[in-house]
Amino acid sequence: MVEESLTPVSSPLASLTLSQSLVSNIILLSSIADLTTLTFISSILLLSFFSIFFILHFRLKSHQSQHLKDFNSLYTVRILFVSFISFWAINDILRLPYLIPPYFLSFLYKFPSLSQQVNLCKAHIVLSQGFFQPGFFIILLFLVNISAKKKIKKNIFCRAILVLFAVCIPLLALQIFFIFFSTRLINYPEILFRGFQLNGVDGKVICTYPLMSTIVFAIFGIIYMILFTSACWKVCSIVINKGLRVRIYLLVITVLFSVSAQILILTASALWKSHELPFDWLGFVVFLSGLLCAVVGEGILVIKPIADALAVDSQFYRCDNDYRL
Numbered sequence: 001m002v003e004e005s006l007t008p009v010s011s012p013l014a015s016l017t018l019s020q021s022l023v024s025n026i027i028l029l030s031s032i033a034d035l036t037t038l039t040f041i042s043s044i045l046l047l048s049f050f051s052i053f054f055i056l057h058f059r060l061k062s063h064q065s066q067h068l069k070d071f072n073s074l075y076t077v078r079i080l081f082v083s084f085i086s087f088w089a090i091n092d093i094l095r096l097p098y099l100i101p102p103y104f105l106s107f108l109y110k111f112p113s114l115s116q117q118v119n120l121c122k123a124h125i126v127l128s129q130g131f132f133q134p135g136f137f138i139i140l141l142f143l144v145n146i147s148a149k150k151k152i153k154k155n156i157f158c159r160a161i162l163v164l165f166a167v168c169i170p171l172l173a174l175q176i177f178f179i180f181f182s183t184r185l186i187n188y189p190e191i192l193f194r195g196f197q198l199n200g201v202d203g204k205v206i207c208t209y210p211l212m213s214t215i216v217f218a219i220f221g222i223i224y225m226i227l228f229t230s231a232c233w234k235v236c237s238i239v240i241n242k243g244l245r246v247r248i249y250l251l252v253i254t255v256l257f258s259v260s261a262q263i264l265i266l267t268a269s270a271l272w273k274s275h276e277l278p279f280d281w282l283g284f285v286v287f288l289s290g291l292l293c294a295v296v297g298e299g300i301l302v303i304k305p306i307a308d309a310l311a312v313d314s315q316f317y318r319c320d321n322d323y324r325l
Contacts, residue, residue, distance in 0.1 A: 130175030
């Protein structure tokens with residue numbers, strides 16, 4: 001009888017305490033993922049601000065130096081590239097539910113309603129996979145293609161805009177249809193077009209990536225990887241400088257890894273449930289893979305070429321001064 005009395009008996013209070021502890025841990029892990037994402041967003045925005053400052057500095061410098069005039073024709077396209085990366089990063093804030101009040105800024109404005117949270121998720125998916133990310137990928141390819149040409153035409157920025165909208169407008173239209181209107185027109189499995197889930201843990205709306213949206217992005221990504229690899233191969237065939245070849249190889253590997261990883265993880269996230277712990281971190285890995293491509297692209301196609309051109313100009317300036325002396 002004594003042994004039986006010492007046997008632990010599960011009580012409703014203990015179960016409730018365990019459930020509350022689990023909820024707290026899930027919210028904590030999700031908050032860490034969101035705060036980590038916000039840190040990386042701030043970092044890429046600082047890098048983009050520095051890149052735009054560097055581009056404008058080079059633009060002003062080119063007016064004062066005859067040697068830099070031929071290197072300044074791509075400054076508008078580079079600013080466009082950096083701007084799309086910045087907008088893509090800012091747009092990713094829309095999918096971070098644990099950074100929305102009342103957790104941090106409830107004293108400034110009211111917490112969004114359920115329908116408003118759903119619309120924010122849909123807007124994030126449409127803008128991210130339909131416009132901003134394909135946009136900076138297209139401009140990245142455009143910059144690589146232009147670098148293989150000997151002469152650059154004056155209307156290069158207009159050509160970049162035309163190519164950008166020619167690719168992004170159909171993608172944007174498909175994403176808008178699948179996210180906002182497909183549910184009203186056809187009978188469908190929920191997994192194909194579901195852009196959000198209601199988290200049963202704390203009642204927040206969690207942004208998810210619908211399978212049809214991922215399929216559209218995957219088709220774009222596969223075609224893009226083929227074209228990008230072909231363009232970089234063409235550049236490497238005419239480049240003599242070994243260091244430049246290494247940078248092109250690094251860019252190709254980064255883009256192929258980034259796009260492939262995003263397609264695989266987005267497909268996996270469509271099959272995941274929002275209340276399971278890895279779900280929030282899947283979204284973080286998707287963002288991180290895109291961020292890696294953006295950082296390497298800015299470094300190789302924006303910052304490094306300008307730095308090299310300024311270094312060459314300083315050498316010419318020293319030679320001119322030595323000649324005068």
